[in-house]
Amino acid sequence: MDTYSHIIIIGGGLAGLTNAIHLAKAGVPVTLIEMNTYPKHKVCGEYISNEVLPYFDFLDIDIDALQPTRISKFNITTQKGKCIQSTLPLGGFGVSRYVLDHYLWKKAAVAGVQLLCDQVTDVHYHNNSFRIKTAGNRVLTSDYVIGAYGKRTQLDKTLQRSFSYRKSPWLAVKAHYKTDFDSNTVSLHNFEGGYCGLSMVENNVVNACYLATYDSFKKYKDLGIFQKEVLCKNPHLNTFFKSAESLFNTPITISQINFDKKKPVEDHVFMTGDAAGLIHPLCGNGMAMAIQSAQILSELLIKNYDQGLITPRKVIEIDYTKQWNKAFSKRLYAGRALQKILLNGRLQELSYTIANTIPAIVPKIIKQTHGEPLIC
Structure with missing residues (x-):
């Protein structure tokens, strides 16, 4: 016999867990399926803008309990090591996914979310409902499904998403380090073919996460050699990795x-x-965007549930798409534009000159990739 839940969420990352907590808080029946167990490290910059704090308060998420690092400054360096410094308009905090996701998982359980450790293998929509199959031989049905499974999975091909059939040239690498580091600063250091973010999370641990093109990596095919021969040509990264x-x-x-x-x-x-x-990670705000997308969708689904499911599915889909685009399309465009600039050595140097001539321009650019506080 199939198991039924009004809403099924596939994926237990930031967006999925926040969705689940918000929906359960409003009394909406929700099941979340996550293939991994917690705690678990994830490749992530682990910096979150303070714009999420009012929403976390609404959800009774006590971020202070995780002892995050408070961050208010931003540094960016060119491949040659020239540095641009700025303040962050809203500020933010650093907390590891290892700690945060586990905390949210436990919070979801307390809120009444049905949590399943399993892998979804198929999602089928028919006659205004969904049927989901898992690797653990579960079969579930639901009225709505939320895909919160991250950057790229086999499910994207199951759903015939166009991007899933195209190869991508990007490789992301992450590790934690112990070293002396300015806890108040998130920094971004460019190197040939990519960039590396450094920021502190809880317990005085520094997260180093970088994105590189596969073309720049493939001739080395070894992370240690690539770090030494490519990343460390940036003098700031060289200093960091020598001491860390x-x-x-x-x-x-x-x-x-x-x-x-x-x-x-x-x-x-x-x-x-x-x-x-x-x-793009260089914008440093993907975690806040994931959380906000969960807020937007949760509010639409809760409103429909409270009204007795009278809103046609198509109307909710159109509303969500409109609100999602309003919140994020400009940020994503800004991220793509910034990446093109920062991966070009000549444009990097030109940007450095402009930023030092007109320092006020840097916070304005940062604001293009961040949102306003998420008021509920």
Whole structure:
């Protein structure tokens, strides 16, 4: 016999867990399926803009309990090591996904979310409802499905999402380190073919996460050699890695990261977080965007549930798409534009000159990739 839930969420990252907590808080029956167990490290910049704090307060998420690092400054360096410094208009905080996701998972359980550790293998929509199959031989049905499974999975091909058939040239690498570091600063350091973000999370641990083109990496095919021969040509990264002690046996990696445009709704599945659209890490705000996408969708689904499911599915899909585009399309465009500039050595140097001539321009650019506080 099939198991029924009004809403099923596929994926237990930031977007999925925030969705689940918000819906459960409003009394909406919700099941979340996550293939991994927690705690678990994830490839991520691990910096979150303070814009999410009012929403976290609404959800009774006590971020202070995780002892995050408070961040108010931003540095960016060119491949040659020239540095641009600025303040962050709203500020932010650093907390590891290892700690945050586990906290949210436990919070979801307390809120009444049905949590399943399993892998979804098929999603089928028919006659205004969904049928979901899992690797654990579960069969579930639901009225709505939320795809919160991250950057790229086999489910994208199941749903025939166009970007899933194209190869992507990007490789992401992340590890944690112990070293002396300005806890108040998030920094971004460019190197040939990519850029590396450094910021502190809880317990005085520094997260180093970089994105590189596969073309720049493939002739080395070894992360240690690539770090030494390419990243460390930036003098700031050279200084960091010479003094830093890695807390991981080996870095964790993700390949085939795709920054192509995605649709917020695919075959009637609502997409949130990275499944809906991935901002370039150089913008440093993907975690806040994932959380906000969960807020937008949750409010639409709660309103419909409270009104007795009278709103046609198509209307909700159109509303979500409109609100998602209003919140994020300009940010994603800004991220793509900034990446083109920062991966070009000559444009980097020109940007450095402009930023030092007109310092006020940097906070204004940062604001293009950040939102306003999420008031509920």
